[in-house]
Amino acid sequence: MGKRKPxxxxxxxxxxxxxxxxxxxxxxxxxxxxxxxxxxxxxxxNPSDFRFENLAWLCLEHHDEYDGTTxxxxxxxLDEVREYRDRxxxxxNWDAKQxxxxxxxxxxxxxxxxxxxxxxxxxxxxxxLKFTLAPWRFPLWQVANRSEFFAxxxxxxxxxxxxxxxxxxxxxxxxxxxxxxxxxxxxxxxNCVEELCFQVCERFDIPAERLVWLEHYDYDGRDEWxxxxxxxxxPRGPFASPEWTVMTPELWRELKLKxxxxxxxxxxxxxxxLTKLFDWPTEAxx
Numbered sequence: 001m002g003k004r005k006p007x008x009x010x011x012x013x014x015x016x017x018x019x020x021x022x023x024x025x026x027x028x029x030x031x032x033x034x035x036x037x038x039x040x041x042x043x044x045x046n047p048s049d050f051r052f053e054n055l056a057w058l059c060l061e062h063h064d065e066y067d068g069t070t071x072x073x074x075x076x077x078l079d080e081v082r083e084y085r086d087r088x089x090x091x092x093n094w095d096a097k098q099x100x101x102x103x104x105x106x107x108x109x110x111x112x113x114x115x116x117x118x119x120x121x122x123x124x125x126x127x128x129l130k131f132t133l134a135p136w137r138f139p140l141w142q143v144a145n146r147s148e149f150f151a152x153x154x155x156x157x158x159x160x161x162x163x164x165x166x167x168x169x170x171x172x173x174x175x176x177x178x179x180x181x182x183x184x185x186x187x188x189x190x191n192c193v194e195e196l197c198f199q200v201c202e203r204f205d206i207p208a209e210r211l212v213w214l215e216h217y218d219y220d221g222r223d224e225w226x227x228x229x230x231x232x233x234x235p236r237g238p239f240a241s242p243e244w245t246v247m248t249p250e251l252w253r254e255l256k257l258k259x260x261x262x263x264x265x266x267x268x269x270x271x272x273x274l275t276k277l278f279d280w281p282t283e284a285x286x
Contacts, residue, residue, distance in 0.1 A: 007040055011050050015040055019057035020092060024084040025076070026059055039063045043078050056085040079220065083190075087244060090191050144280060147179060147263065147270040152186075152196045160186030163218075163270055164200060167257070170278050175212045175255065176200055177274055179263070182219040189215055193228055194239040201234075208233040212255065214247070218263055218273070225259055227251065 007015075026032040038059040042049055045067070058066060058081075066076045122129050147163040154160060161184055167175040178196065180189045189196055197213055200206070213228045224246060231241035245251070252258055258275040265271070 005048060007050055007055065011052055011055065012040065014052055015055050015057055018089050018092060019085075021057060022088060023059035023062055024056060024088040025062045025081065027088055028084045041066055041081070043082055056081055086188060086191050090193060090242060091244075093194075093240065145272045145276075147177070147272060149270075150200060152192070152199050154187040154192045155195055156187065158186040160184045160188070160192070162189050162196070163263075165272055165274070166204065166206075167274065167276065167280075169212070169255065172210060173212050174206050174210050175214060175257070175274075176206070177214045177216065177272075179273065180217045180219075189217075190244075193242050194230070197228070197230070197239045198234075208235075208239075215244070216259075216273070223259075223261075 006012075021035045021038070022033060023036050023038055026034075026036060036059040038057055041056050041058045041063050043054050043056060046054070062076070066081060068075070145165075147165040149161055150164045151161045152159065163177075163179040163181060165177040165179075167177065169175060176197075178189050178193075178200070193213075193215065197211075201208060201211060211233075215226045215228050216222075216224070226244045226246055229243050229245070230239045231243070233239050247259075256277040258277060260273045260275060263270055263273040
């Protein structure tokens with residue numbers, strides 16, 4: 001058997017700094033947020049895949065459990081480990097980045113011409129195409145009991161899209177239900193929750209002290225919802241230092257909301273995934 005190639009030093013450094021040598025499974029499954037002895041695991045089980053997003057720092061016990069197989073019980077899954085790793089990186093305010101082409105397996109693409117045909121058209125028809133350079137605009141109105149698409153910017157330029165729904169609670173708080181759907185092309189709603197939250201609240205003028213941010217993934221059979229709180233929020237500064245709390249029946253009752261099993265689509269629209277246990281309008285929200 002050939003000697004196993006080590007993880008490139010630059011990629012190894014990024015993983016160690018992003019994780020702070022904390023095992024994401026220990027942190028989120030057992031609430032053990034401490035430095036531990038461990039190893040870098042390859043999430044797809046391919047020891048030659050050194051991409052940053054394919055690696056995670058795991059304690060020795062969880063590394064052995066993840067690499068091992070069992071026929072008696074459901075072992076740790078790739079999606080499960082990746083989700084907890086991404087949450088850990090988000091908690092550490094780490095912008096995920098890939099290793100350099102010299103360290104990872106680079107794919108050489110054919111060079112594009114210096115000036116494309118579209119640049120030529122844009123230059124010759126600058127006025128007609130000026131609107132395409134403006135930021136994507138979301139309507140200022142929202143509709144009760146309906147989830148709307150929201151396109152957001154990410155700090156690492158991996159911009160994404162999600163569903164959001166606004167719910168005004170009787171006590172004056174404002175719930176934003178942020179839902180990631182399958183096919184999001186950019187950063188997950190977890191990895192850039194601070195940036196996403198700021199953009200939504202700024203766009204709809206939602207006071208930070210009245211905000212209740214709920215996060216949910218509507219694919220792969222996930223039922224879990226999380227409430228995200230921030231140690232720092234406007235006006236002190238941008239949203240920062242997020243903490244995730246799994247929604248319990250008690251928390252749902254306190255909000256007078258109840259999650260539905262599935263989100264409803266009708267005539268191209270997504271409707272709410274939350275049942276309101278109080279009087280709620282059906283007209284547009286201003």
